[in-house]
Amino acid sequence: MQNMIGFPNMTQTLQVTGCHIGRFPPGWEYPRHHHHLFELLCCLGGEVVQEISRTSITLRDGDWLLLNAGVRHKTTNAAQEDYAFFNVHFDLDDLDIRRLLGATPYRLIPAHEAAQSGGLTRAFGELQALMQPTDGEEGSIGAATRLEDKLLLQANLLLIIRELLVLIRSQQSAGTEPERVTxxxxxxxxxxxxxxxxxxxxxxxxxxxxxxxxxxxxxxxxxxxxxxxxxxxxxxxxxxxxxxxxxxxxxxxxxxxxxxxxxxxxxxxxxxxxxxxxxxxxxxxxxxxxxxxxxx
Known part of the structure; x- marks a missing residue:
């Protein structure tokens, strides 16, 4: 008797723009704006205030924030130290994933929740290593020029998104997510x-x-x-x-x-x-x- 386990056929696209690791000084701000892709942010040091519609959120070291496409927001470093960050704009073809990611205007993953995800820590560590700055310049996704490094960047970004989906489901179960659509x-x-x-x-x-x-x-x-x-x-x-x-x-x-x-x-x-x-x-x-x- 033969037994076969198959992988489902799929043709999907990961779109990535504006993937950066950087820092901004005290007093820096970015005016109210929106993007046509999802935006994912992680505070790597200091703190920053995100004004999302009528909600104000302060991100501190280790906090993650996922912003839905089209959500207007303003970013301000009101602290007395540099704000270090990672951010990326991305999109995926998969409708089920998009439905879960985009069900609310934003999702905040506090540092203590993110730290419980070993997969997120590993994938982001790999990504940081690939984006190490050269010649005194901040890291960006364009810094990886080898083909295998570009594939590794995409793989780790997908792993990060995967871990965020797990954390989002945990928030849903705990009833701590922002207001959902009707x-x-x-x-x-x-x-x-x-x-x-x-x-x-x-x-x-x-x-x-x-x-x-x-x-x-x-x-x-x-x-x-x-x-x-x-x-x-x-x-x-x-x-x-x-x-x-x-x-x-x-x-x-x-x-x-x-x-x-x-x-x-x-x-x-x-x-x-x-x-x-x-x-x-x-x-x-x-x-x-x-x-x-x-x-x-």
Whole structure:
């Protein structure tokens, strides 16, 4: 009798921008702003005040803060010493992970909770070692030039995110997390997501989904963004990118056929959009052993 354990097929993207380790002097501040990605912060020394909407949070050594995409915040070092920090802006394709990360405007992981996670300590230690400054400059993700180091950076960032998910679930169980979205908002967002995902090939519009659900277009967009942390248009774009990558890598379909299945007007339209997404043409992205397809 044969027995086989399989790993599920997946094609997912980790997007990382602005990954830094640095410090700012007393009196430094960054004006109110927001990002289109998740922002993860860790205080490595001193303290800093984060004003999030009408809430003021002071981060001290060892505290972690996860900010949802689109959340406006202001950062101020009101202490009498330098504020040392780690921060990174990131995003993931996985909707279940995004739903958990983005269910609240922010999540604070106090130092004493973070210290209980051996995995978080190990992964962040590895990341710090890879980002050691050279020639007197602060560390950044661009400091790792070797291909294997770039992979190790991504691996450790994913491990950090994984440990944060575990800590977030612990907060949920203990009832100490910030206010969640309402049940109505969650149900409405899930219904919108289902209709958008099943209508990718027809390039279904947000307006048509809103009409089907008896909502205004603005209400539809607002509810979806509140739950998932990105707009319906951004969601559709990411889903198409994920499916495009999967079909290019795992099938022998020509580019024109993939473009049609994803609802693009032509192969050339798809190719231009794919290049905007990835910096590569679909033909260049395809594994070389599959040959190349001419692009319109």
């Amino acid at each position: 049940l109505f908002a969650a149900d409405a967002a899930h219904a919108i997501e289902e209709r958008l995902s099943t209508g990718l090939a027809e390039d279904v519009s947000v307006a048509s989904v809103a009409k089907e659900l008896n909502m205004s277009r603005s209400q539809c967009t607002k509810l979806f963004t509140k739950v998932y942390g990105l707009s319906p248009r951004q969601y559709v774009s990411r889903q198409k990118l994920m499916l495009a990558k999967e079909m290019l890598v795992t099938s022998y379909l020509p580019v024109a056929e993939i473009a049609q299945r994803l609802g693009f007007q032509s192969a050339s339209h798809f190719s231009r959009q794919f290049r905007r997404w990835t910096g590569q043409s679909p033909t260049a992205f395809k594994p070389k052993h599959r040959g190349s397809d001419p692009e319109a």
